Amino acid sequence: MPRGTADNTRNRILKAADRLFYQNGISQVSIDQIAEQAGVTKKTIYYHFDAKDTLIAAYLQYRDDTTLHWLIAQAEAAGDNTDDQINALFAGLTGWAQSSAFEGCPFARAASDLAHRPGHPALAVGAAHKKKHLDWLIDLAQRAENAEPDLVGKQLLVLIDGAIATTLVTTDPTYFDAARRAALLLLGASQ
Amino acid sequence: MPRGTADNTRNRILKAADRLFYQNGISQVSIDQIAEQAGVTKKTIYYHFDAKDTLIAAYLQYRDDTTLHWLIAQAEAAGDNTDDQINALFAGLTGWAQSSAFEGCPFARAASDLAHRPGHPALAVGAAHKKKHLDWLIDLAQRAENAEPDLVGKQLLVLIDGAIATTLVTTDPTYFDAARRAALLLLGASQ
Numbered sequence A, B: 001m002p003r004g005t006a007d008n009t010r011n012r013i014l015k016a017a018d019r020l021f022y023q024n025g026i027s028q029v030s031i032d033q034i035a036e037q038a039g040v041t042k043k044t045i046y047y048h049f050d051a052k053d054t055l056i057a058a059y060l061q062y063r064d065d066t067t068l069h070w071l072i073a074q075a076e077a078a079g080d081n082t083d084d085q086i087n088a089l090f091a092g093l094t095g096w097a098q099s100s101a102f103e104g105c106p107f108a109r110a111a112s113d114l115a116h117r118p119g120h121p122a123l124a125v126g127a128a129h130k131k132k133h134l135d136w137l138i139d140l141a142q143r144a145e146n147a148e149p150d151l152v153g154k155q156l157l158v159l160i161d162g163a164i165a166t167t168l169v170t171t172d173p174t175y176f177d178a179a180r181r182a183a184l185l186l187l188g189a190s191q
Helices: A003-024 A031-038 A042-048 A052-076 A082-098 A106-113 A121-143 A149-170 A174-188 B003-024 B031-038 B042-048 B052-076 B082-097 B106-113 B121-143 B149-170 B174-188
Strands: none
Touching (some): A003 A042, A031 A052, A052 A106, A082 A121, A082 A149, A106 A121, A106 B106, A106 B149, A121 B149, B003 B042, B003 B052, B082 B174, B121 B149
């Protein structure tokens, strides 16, 4: 198989897995369903991913790249001012939470689905994603000249994950605005 | 069947469902497994709960009662001072997050598992639970004489749900301490 074709097929499988795993939950989707959605055979899926657990980890790796890219793009579109970046980031998250595509944080959902399977390869991908997200938030707190950027970076991550989790349960997106206001206050405070 | 016996059986089923649904996820546990854990027949389960979905909603109702009772008891054990109550609440949550029983917020996990099933009876139970939790946090903000208790109550709920979600993915419980410090700052600020 020419390399380009193999890459295209792999990507098609990943996109199908991404859609189905995120919409329906990783434990509720079979390899058969992903094969059907991607328009490939089960054998082709197992040629690219040796087991469903490998595909789950690859799905979260794909989400890791696309999510971080999207988050940073939301913030940086607002320019260099860190308060503007926070406002833009939460505006982007609120728009997502109000869309029909919103089913919560894919990393939290996977961690929840795999809570009884410590050591699953997807759990490490989720933890690494949050670390990268945290590093970017610490950098933002440093740029804001906050006196405790490591602490405030963690607080910003908790506010983002919390607004997503609370909104998923309550279906009330005003929690994002409450979280945004808390983020601005914490970022501006030199504790 | 005498009423007392029926209540005991119902409770035994609920406790078995609570353990299995929380540990393994509601979509990954069968009625057969719950029957085995509770030491009853499937027929007995369907005598008390007409369908698995009814049992899922009853499980979250049971969690609603026990969780709120536990949260308020943690806080009130610290006395009347609202800062002490926040510290005690987060100390309790941190202890839970560090225990082997920790698998994240049961309401967020159920919302995640049922994200593709709008209208499921358990989703309303989860939303009602967060509303009761929010009301208690608004009351705490009022007792702290915060100028915007409705806003700060929401921010406290986001910090609690966020610390739980971020810790589930990262397995790093220091997010609870970051959230606790944010909660104290927000509660003390008259914005």
